[in-house]
Amino acid sequence: MRFHSPSIQYFHAVRRTGSIRAAARLLNVASSAVSRQILKLEQEVGSPLFERNARGLTLTTVGEMLARHVMNVLQDLDRFRSDVASLSGAWHGTVSIACIESLTESVLPDLIASHRTRARRVSFTAEVMGSSDVLEALRRGEADIGIAIALRHPPDLRQVALKRFRLGALVAREHPLARRKTVTLEQCLAFPVIQALPELSIYHLLQPLIAQLSETPEPAIQANSIDLMRELAARGVGVAFQTQLGVGRLSRDAQLVFLPLDNAGSPVWSDLGIYVRAERTLPAFTESFLQELVRELGERERRENAAYPHVA
């Protein structure tokens, strides 16, 4: 079912690989064939699509415009294919997800597992990365659904939902703070803290608040892995910071205690956004999973904010 001209597909491969020969290998054709299609395309458009650097090819402005069109075409082709397939009862395809690390502990595995029991022929690809990389992966068409800290998103992405979760401190059960209901930042900084490196969005959430304080935190441990920070906190190394989403089951085993942050009487929010490409209609099975994801995150938002109500 490949009824689009080779130029389109070749262009798409060249854009992704950044090289004609690499694209040719990917497509199992001769590099000359790819080269000629690109040249023909540039002649039709009337403007070069790539800048030829010695190291490979980079999109020009017009090239980026065409890339957007080609992505719209190919993604809509995917949707068409799945529409036809679902007509004969066969729901199958691949949902590709790009998300930040907080989701990997519980939300995503739970959801995927539960979805797979109902729709066994829908497979998944999940990739963990930073928030801005999530948006970039969506723009480049490398993922269908993105979950990231809600930054200002570019206009070619659509924010399907926005859920806010409380940021909190994570300490071992034996930690002196563990008996409190909530903690303030100052209280945490009296102990060794496990700080997030700037690659993690937690850093950007906490840094402005820390800067407001007079004291500087005692230097302890810096890490760029939510998982590592959590495990460190469980071993009593120090106080870690994250949303309860990233904690999940472990805290229910009572190894860890989650203490919502209380910053001068008001909670510290971490806004989680769910994104898809704006210029796109999702295949039915992808749309279906997206709905479940939104529902589940909404459910967690409700539950967790009910567990730790804050003064209004």
Add this chain to the structure above:
Amino acid sequence: MRFHSPSIQYFHAVRRTGSIRAAARLLNVASSAVSRQILKLEQEVGSPLFERNARGLTLTTVGEMLARHVMNVLQDLDRFRSDVASLSGAWHGTVSIACIESLTESVLPDLIASHRTRARRVSFTAEVMGSSDVLEALRRGEADIGIAIALRHPPDLRQVALKRFRLGALVAREHPLARRKTVTLEQCLAFPVIQALPELSIYHLLQPLIAQLSETPEPAIQANSIDLMRELAARGVGVAFQTQLGVGRLSRDAQLVFLPLDNAGSPVWSDLGIYVRAERTLPAFTESFLQELVRELGERERRENAAYPHVA
């Protein structure tokens, strides 16, 4: 700049014309070429796209799915083309509008004229039809922007804006009712009325209200043209009904008087919707005109509802 396979374009032409030979004439190719491309396409998809009736071709369910995809592709190609063109400063293209008759008297000509003074290389195609036909024309990709009475719109259309205008009676200056500020339906029905035929949406707005009354209106004139009804009212033949949008300048020349309807103390609203295809990004010049249209209609809505304030 035609880098999409012929199959796509041929399929599109066949769908529109409903005949292979007609499509071939349209495309200036032999009918055999078209026939073969369709057959090849059906083989690739693995399912017939058309039902062959003796008189021509009709889309199957799978065919309709493909038609949606092809429309998305070709319309997005248009957008890409205009994006490239606007890069070199040349803003040009055609905005295609499907709307109901109420717009032709003043809103649309004013807007188009004013837009043309600023962007002379943007041309327009406007077609007047019934509300449901407007939606159908959009779905079939025969128009970019649609303005119609706000019915329940199918999910593949997007309602860009919704503006409500008061329905009113239209009478000549010498008419006994002309001195009132507002009128009730009963008051109008005491005189000869110019009724809308069911093809006009005014019919469907008024009929339920008339049905509630005990008396049946005096049979007078029935018409299916807003323009005709207006001219008849101006000649004192009877009372016509429409929104003030359809009256415009003529009423300012004081030949006609517009009297907002007052149905048991509350106004009778006519909801006007602006629609575009949902799965589509508009070219920049189309988007620009769309914004002006929304702004202008919003302006009129504000002005006219301020001129005839109703009891809240």
Add this chain to the structure above:
DNA sequence: TATAGCCGTTGCCGAAATGGCAGCAATATG
């Protein structure tokens, strides 16, 4: 500075696709 490796492009040739022409059977219209 020489060399090896990778890059995109080009000439040549065979293979595949596309299009045009004429004619086919089937169906509707008169």
Add this chain to the structure above:
DNA sequence: CATATTGCTGCCATTTCGGCAACGGCTATA
């Protein structure tokens, strides 16, 4: 029954596409 129109199919020319080998340009490494 005759005529016209429909979509489809051989046959053939033209165009497009892909593979192979080679060329010149560039980078990195020895």
